[in-house]
Amino acid sequence: MDSPTDLFDDSAPQIRTFAPTLNSTDLAGIHPQANAGRLTPAFRPPGFPLIHHLLQPGGGPRRIGGLLNTSLSTHRHLEDRNVEEDEGERDGHVEQRMEGGDEGAIEGKDDLLGVKKRHNDAALAAEWNQDILKVKRMKLESRQRDGEADEGGKQGGREGRRREREELKEQLEEARERLQALQEKVWRAFGEKHMAEDEKKRKRRNGSSGGVDGREEDVGLIEEEDMTEGMYDEEDIDGGEMEKESFSLLSESPFDSFHKRKEELQKDRERRMERGRGGGGLHLEGVMEGSGLWLDCGGLVRGDWDGGIDDESEEGGQKFAAALKLELGSAVARVIDRVLRLYTEMTDYAPSSPPAAISFLPSDPGSDGGKEKAVPTHSSAHLSPLTSIPLTQTSPCTTLPCLVLLPFLTLPSCLQPLSPRIPPPPLSTRLQPPPLLPPLLSLRLPSSPASAPPLPLPLLHYSMQQLFSRSLHHPQLPHLPSSRKDYLNSDPFLEFSSHPSSHPSFPPLPLLGHLDPSLARELYLTAGGISFCQCEGLSPCHLKKAKLMFFYTRYPSSNTLKTYFPDVKFNRCVTSQMIKWFSNFREFFYIQMERFARQAVREALTRRESQLRVGRDTELYRILNMHYNKSNIYQVPERFIEVSEVALREFYSAIWTGRDSDPCWKKGIYKIICKLDSPLPDAFRLPGCPVG
DNA sequence: ATCATACCTG
DNA sequence: CAGGTATGAT
Numbered sequence: 001m002d003s004p005t006d007l008f009d010d011s012a013p014q015i016r017t018f019a020p021t022l023n024s025t026d027l028a029g030i031h032p033q034a035n036a037g038r039l040t041p042a043f044r045p046p047g048f049p050l051i052h053h054l055l056q057p058g059g060g061p062r063r064i065g066g067l068l069n070t071s072l073s074t075h076r077h078l079e080d081r082n083v084e085e086d087e088g089e090r091d092g093h094v095e096q097r098m099e100g101g102d103e104g105a106i107e108g109k110d111d112l113l114g115v116k117k118r119h120n121d122a123a124l125a126a127e128w129n130q131d132i133l134k135v136k137r138m139k140l141e142s143r144q145r146d147g148e149a150d151e152g153g154k155q156g157g158r159e160g161r162r163r164e165r166e167e168l169k170e171q172l173e174e175a176r177e178r179l180q181a182l183q184e185k186v187w188r189a190f191g192e193k194h195m196a197e198d199e200k201k202r203k204r205r206n207g208s209s210g211g212v213d214g215r216e217e218d219v220g221l222i223e224e225e226d227m228t229e230g231m232y233d234e235e236d237i238d239g240g241e242m243e244k245e246s247f248s249l250l251s252e253s254p255f256d257s258f259h260k261r262k263e264e265l266q267k268d269r270e271r272r273m274e275r276g277r278g279g280g281g282l283h284l285e286g287v288m289e290g291s292g293l294w295l296d297c298g299g300l301v302r303g304d305w306d307g308g309i310d311d312e313s314e315e316g317g318q319k320f321a322a323a324l325k326l327e328l329g330s331a332v333a334r335v336i337d338r339v340l341r342l343y344t345e346m347t348d349y350a351p352s353s354p355p356a357a358i359s360f361l362p363s364d365p366g367s368d369g370g371k372e373k374a375v376p377t378h379s380s381a382h383l384s385p386l387t388s389i390p391l392t393q394t395s396p397c398t399t400l401p402c403l404v405l406l407p408f409l410t411l412p413s414c415l416q417p418l419s420p421r422i423p424p425p426p427l428s429t430r431l432q433p434p435p436l437l438p439p440l441l442s443l444r445l446p447s448s449p450a451s452a453p454p455l456p457l458p459l460l461h462y463s464m465q466q467l468f469s470r471s472l473h474h475p476q477l478p479h480l481p482s483s484r485k486d487y488l489n490s491d492p493f494l495e496f497s498s499h500p501s502s503h504p505s506f507p508p509l510p511l512l513g514h515l516d517p518s519l520a521r522e523l524y525l526t527a528g529g530i531s532f533c534q535c536e537g538l539s540p541c542h543l544k545k546a547k548l549m550f551f552y553t554r555y556p557s558s559n560t561l562k563t564y565f566p567d568v569k570f571n572r573c574v575t576s577q578m579i580k581w582f583s584n585f586r587e588f589f590y591i592q593m594e595r596f597a598r599q600a601v602r603e604a605l606t607r608r609e610s611q612l613r614v615g616r617d618t619e620l621y622r623i624l625n626m627h628y629n630k631s632n633i634y635q636v637p638e639r640f641i642e643v644s645e646v647a648l649r650e651f652y653s654a655i656w657t658g659r660d661s662d663p664c665w666k667k668g669i670y671k672i673i674c675k676l677d678s679p680l681p682d683a684f685r686l687p688g689c690p691v692g
Numbered sequence: 693a694t695c696a697t698a699c700c701t702g
Numbered sequence: 703c704a705g706g707t708a709t710g711a712t
Contacts, residue, residue: 576696587698
């Protein structure tokens, strides 16, 4: 780029500069008519169908079925764990029952996408219905138990506590709903780790214990606890190789304490389960215990809660109730605030590339069973289904009230899905990941009715860097490395945590790097007005100026751009965009040249008068002026007219002599034109547009 | 592998 | 005009 002349190598066909004196009649006799008017055929390899994996025999259904399996198995998982919990099993291994009936359910359908969408919608509705039913059932059971307890001769003074508990539960559910909304956003972008985990479990435990002995009275409780387990699955900690590897970066991280806390909670729960089994407070305790996990974030001391239940003293209960109310309110506020803050910072801190250390790409292909091969990172034509996460495309800059995080990493407690009882994300948002590949991003954008085919998420694609770079050079973060290599050598988490306002429990923002830029640039967090807007810094005025500059330089170097746009904060994105501008300018320019050249050739062949000049009175000039100098305020430099004429004649010559049959026939012309750049007037060095 | 650009498309 | 992809240079 810095050396435009290097754009053209020596392999280009030798081009002789068109003799200015040449006119159409000079070449009329040698021009092969067959070439006249023929556009160079562009080679377009057959596009790799983005839904190729869906079209493969069994591939689509398996994928889609797997999605359902994952979703449903989540519920199964919860139910299965009920028994496990009751039986005191702590290994966290529960057979995931396959929902085989879903497999192949849509086989034979013509419109896979349409079916898939309907499939998702139906499953989504079913899933939420299940969640609603679950909540209702919990309420019912709770009331039944409370009623039984009252009928059982408990003192009237218990009535207050019962109401208190009712209230608390109501509040919990309210908080849950609020958190649910928040979490839903997270999940939208999160994908679900379970999808990968469940797959592994199924494979590993196929045929193992699957009996369900769910005792009805504990269903509510255990579902809640299972939610907890679901979110803090043992495998997340002990079995997740990827997570382990990922967080081994964090020598003394919040995750450590989180894991320790997790163990303590398990032991604590076991103790209380033993002494509290059959007790009236079991259900609520179980319900609250899940909350304790996220309340941990806020520091609600578990002992307070235990005291409230075990002591059965009115004072203790009220004390706890008050504490819980406070904690509920503040925790919700904190969580929301933190999330917002996180994404506020995100706009300030976006590394240029995902850190290698936390790349989800397995460093050792064998560690995941060797089934994950290197994922293509560039060419979409070879996009593995592994990287093709179906997404619903939306128009650019669609407001996307969701948080985008890596789904497969074990997040710190404060950023784990906030309430253990929050239902899994809507099915449509938890798209089935490719086998054995953790979901990169399960994201359903608020879609336009006309859903586009699934979008590929090329991993570590070059263009992804553009996303990061859009915020990388933020002036408020001068300490951040500007070089991507430097960044790769840094510890992204520490880097992130070192940010003054960052919360140590939040995941490293570089994780966001696994987004396709075309998606990520569409991300907005509406609540805080936070957005990744694309390439901020370039205005229509800059575009106008760039067009005028094109009159002088068709191939500006990046240094030239920086020199003549002193008011632009250049980062990778801005530079790329501006270079793209000039690329588009050239494209338009050469298209016009070729068009008029071909027209001249046709006219020459028909012995009509043709002109190979670009005077200010010509149609070609008018078109060019209209394009680059729409307001016609700027005086088009004579030099540009000359260059245009050279280009026109070169095109004419190439077409006339049949050189345009060579796929690279334009290359030589470019090589000529790029040498005709002229210096820019000093007026362009000033900020703003020279012509207002 | 990375990067810049041409080419094509919407 | 921008996004995506192919291609070639390094």
